[in-house]
Amino acid sequence: DAKTTQPNSMESNEEEPVHLPCNHSTISGTDYIHWYRQLPSQGPEYVIHGLTSNVNNRMASLAIAEDRKSSTLILHRATLRDAAVYYCILRVLAYSGAGSYQLTFGKGTKLSVIP
Amino acid sequence: DAGVIQSPRHEVTEMGQEVTLRCKPISGHNSLFWYRQTMMRGLELLIYFNNNVPIDDSGMPEDRFSAKMPNASFSTLKIQPSEPRDSAVYFCASSFGTGHYDYGYTFGSGTRLTVV
Numbered sequence: 001d002a003k004t005t006q007p008n009s010m011e012s013n014e015e016e017p018v019h020l021p022c023n024h025s026t027i028s029g030t031d032y033i034h035w036y037r038q039l040p041s042q043g044p045e046y047v048i049h050g051l052t053s054n055v056n057n058r059m060a061s062l063a064i065a066e067d068r069k070s071s072t073l074i075l076h077r078a079t080l081r082d083a084a085v086y087y088c089i090l091r092v093l094a095y096s097g098a099g100s101y102q103l104t105f106g107k108g109t110k111l112s113v114i115p
Numbered sequence: 116d117a118g119v120i121q122s123p124r125h126e127v128t129e130m131g132q133e134v135t136l137r138c139k140p141i142s143g144h145n146s147l148f149w150y151r152q153t154m155m156r157g158l159e160l161l162i163y164f165n166n167n168v169p170i171d172d173s174g175m176p177e178d179r180f181s182a183k184m185p186n187a188s189f190s191t192l193k194i195q196p197s198e199p200r201d202s203a204v205y206f207c208a209s210s211f212g213t214g215h216y217d218y219g220y221t222f223g224s225g226t227r228l229t230v231v
Contacts (some may be wrong), residue, residue, distance in 0.1 A: 034219075043119075043206050044158070046219030087158075101212060102171065103220065105150075105158035 004088045004103070009110040012082075018075040020109055022088030025069045032091040033064060034103060035073045037084040044087065047073065083113045119223035123209050127229045133195040136226045139188055148220065149182055149192050150206040158206070164190065165212070174231030197230045204228070 005023040012018040024033065035047040048055055048062045050071075055062040061074040077084055087108040090103050120139040128134050140147050148163040162172040164184045172182070179198070184190040194201055204227050208220040 004179070036220075043208070043222030043225050045222065049219065102160060102163060103148075104160060107157055 004090060004106055006088050006109045009064045009112065011112045011114060012054040012078045013114050015077050018078045018082070018111065020086050020111065021070065022072070022086070024090055027068050027090055032072070033062065033071050034091060035060070035062065036087045036089065038087070038108070039084045055078065075104045078113045080113050081113060083111055085110050094115060119209050119221050121223035121226050123226060124224065125227045127231065128197055130198055130230055133193065134197045134228060136192040136205050136228070138190045138207030138223060140190070140207070141221055142188065144209035144211045146195045146210045146212050147184060148191050148208040148210070150208065151203045152206060153203045161192070164177055199230045202228055202230050
């Protein structure tokens with residue numbers, strides 16, 4: 001499986017931007033980069049995903065390096081509610097038929113937000 | 116949309132008993148996933164279904180675990196007999212996929228299983 005490397009933990013001040021890095025040097029050309037987060041005592045929550053171009057949605061932005069060997073999840077203005085474990089995951093195309101793909105979660109980055 | 120619904124939220128059982136966890140995926144989703152989360156091992160994929168058919172069950176720890184998806188709106192994960200090391204939070208997730216384009220998973224709130 002293609003693997004990702006993330007820092008174990010990060011801290012941010014409330015209302016400041018947060019940049020969460022992810023390295024994926026073994027990414028292949030068809031691998032999508034996914035980000036999920038898990039708030040305390042909840043199930044993981046989809047944040048964003050992309051292939052080559054930078055992506056924006058209401059929750060965050062995803063900046064993908066030109067060589068695709070790294071990416072950064074950007075929270076534009078951290079709130080206390082953003083304190084969570086953030087997972088960077090590469091799609092594993094384990095099944096070529098109709099339907100979804102398999103996601104393998106690593107340990108993620110625990111983000112703490114300081115009031 | 117009520118999201119992915121799991122039941123029960125909490126389950127405490129004695130070692131050796133049978134445990135059944137239930138999941139109702141989001142209507143229209145064609146893929147369903149069962150994950151287990153522990154402090155030691157993190158989130159592990161146990162099994163997933165596409166169009167109600169099991170695709171990969173290599174993550175199922177042993178024969179004591181079995182999963183079924185009799186129709187598009189219901190799935191079960193059964194442990195028989197249960198052991199204390201099965202204690203974990205079990206998550207169900209669903210998604211819609213075409214085999215080419217990626218869509219995000221939606222996870223349920225999980226079932227916290229404690230085997231004593």
